[in-house]
Amino acid sequence: xxxxPSVRVKxxxxxxxxxxxxxxxxxPVDSKRYRYVYHSSQWMVAGNTDHSCITPRLYIHPDSxxxxxxxxxxxxxxxxxxxxxxxxxxxxxxxxxxxxKYKPRVHVIAQDSRFDLAQIQSLPAEGVQTFxxxxxxxxxxxxxxxxxxxxxxxxxxxxxxxxxxxGRNRGVLDGLLETYPWRPPIxxxxxxxxxxxxxxxxxxxxxxxxxx
Amino acid sequence: xxxxPSVRVKxxxxxxxxxxxxxxxxxPVDSKRYRYVYHSSQWMVAGNTDHSCITPRLYIHPDSxxxxxxxxxxxxxxxxxxxxxxxxxxxxxxxxxxxxKYKPRVHVIAQDSRFDLAQIQSLPAEGVQTFxxxxxxxxxxxxxxxxxxxxxxxxxxxxxxxxxxxGRNRGVLDGLLETYPWRPPIxxxxxxxxxxxxxxxxxxxxxxxxxx
DNA sequence: CTTTTAACACCTAGGTGTAAAATT
DNA sequence: AATTTTACACCTAGGTGTTAAAAG
Numbered sequence: 284x285x286x287x288p289s290v291r292v293k294x295x296x297x298x299x300x301x302x303x304x305x306x307x308x309x310x311p312v313d314s315k316r317y318r319y320v321y322h323s324s325q326w327m328v329a330g331n332t333d334h335s336c337i338t339p340r341l342y343i344h345p346d347s348x349x350x351x352x353x354x355x356x357x358x359x360x361x362x363x364x365x366x367x368x369x370x371x372x373x374x375x376x377x378x379x380x381x382x383x384k385y386k387p388r389v390h391v392i393a394q395d396s397r398f399d400l401a402q403i404q405s406l407p408a409e410g411v412q413t414f415x416x417x418x419x420x421x422x423x424x425x426x427x428x429x430x431x432x433x434x435x436x437x438x439x440x441x442x443x444x445x446x447x448x449x450g451r452n453r454g455v456l457d458g459l460l461e462t463y464p465w466r467p468p469i470x471x472x473x474x475x476x477x478x479x480x481x482x483x484x485x486x487x488x489x490x491x492x493x494x495x
Numbered sequence: 496x497x498x499x500p501s502v503r504v505k506x507x508x509x510x511x512x513x514x515x516x517x518x519x520x521x522x523p524v525d526s527k528r529y530r531y532v533y534h535s536s537q538w539m540v541a542g543n544t545d546h547s548c549i550t551p552r553l554y555i556h557p558d559s560x561x562x563x564x565x566x567x568x569x570x571x572x573x574x575x576x577x578x579x580x581x582x583x584x585x586x587x588x589x590x591x592x593x594x595x596k597y598k599p600r601v602h603v604i605a606q607d608s609r610f611d612l613a614q615i616q617s618l619p620a621e622g623v624q625t626f627x628x629x630x631x632x633x634x635x636x637x638x639x640x641x642x643x644x645x646x647x648x649x650x651x652x653x654x655x656x657x658x659x660x661x662g663r664n665r666g667v668l669d670g671l672l673e674t675y676p677w678r679p680p681i682x683x684x685x686x687x688x689x690x691x692x693x694x695x696x697x698x699x700x701x702x703x704x705x706x707x
Numbered sequence: 708c709t710t711t712t713a714a715c716a717c718c719t720a721g722g723t724g725t726a727a728a729a730t731t
Numbered sequence: 732a733a734t735t736t737t738a739c740a741c742c743t744a745g746g747t748g749t750t751a752a753a754a755g
Contacts, residue, residue, distance in 0.1 A: 426734070441743060443742075
């Protein structure tokens, strides 16, 4: 399924006339398995997992390749990224394990040599800058553990409009800005939450999350 | 609107590791305006038009750029091409005049220099091979002039399924292999009609229509 | 008169959470 | 008991020909 909210970033500092690929992947935050403790409303460690020897799949942004000028002029949205827990997936989706913590990464790849878009299965050795943001960490689930998340989805995702209850109160989303439990079809939307995202990005970062 | 049936081609003779763009445009067959004479079931010249000084818009196949190997392994479909009669169109659609004859062209563009995909508004001076096929010529309309065309559309286009009449006879499509009247959302589908398409393509053509 | 436009019902295609069933 | 899978109603998004109105 898709991520929601989706990862969206703005880029600056690129060379306007140079060509770039922009890609996303998702890497484990740790090697722990988690469970959600309902009465204390928090995720707790529930075991260990071995994430080694797993190379994360790369999602190439569909606008790639594109000039730096064009990349910088628009908000770069990864709303078509799909996640799965099926390790045998053959549709190119990003493979994750449920009940684990992950963080999305965004890669800006300068087109130096001429690699085939379809051939970029792994990151090149050179000409890549990688960025990530603390506030986009999430926990994967197959069923929601937290009523607040369900409400966030239903209120914000246009495809869930059928579950909206016009009579109920809004504003329940406050207080979810930091971290919140997650299921495969999820990611944080910087824009939707208005975070300023200094996060884990490197200092001379040409990538910032959109604050629009 | 979209073309239907859509232009579909197979390519051979490319260098497997080289990168190519593949694009389509639509050019006038002549400078005549046509009208459909119903009682004789044919298009007749109804006046003159000046097609000069109009540079046709280029539709870059969304898979571009891509290696020759990948291009040759698949049927290249232009089913997302959109046509319009609005000369002020700002959505990048191909602009045509109604009641005129046109033919689609397919361009294979070797990626020698590094041009931006978004910057290809017109064809490069070098490294381009252009192909077209006699049997894909068509006449633009805003309303169907011919009942056979209407039936072809309804029978073949999945989006028109709502107009299909399960009780009626099939096989009315025979005899439409050569030319048939057309409206903007149309093009010939080589594959659907099983044409062999020696057409107007150049002799050492790496592009042939698909006969599947 | 001919041709074009716009609103529409009816489709395809696919993204939601739900709830029950299946799995572990 | 916890987690995952599946079928489903309900959406978004957009591609059909039709029809009546509008435009020329």
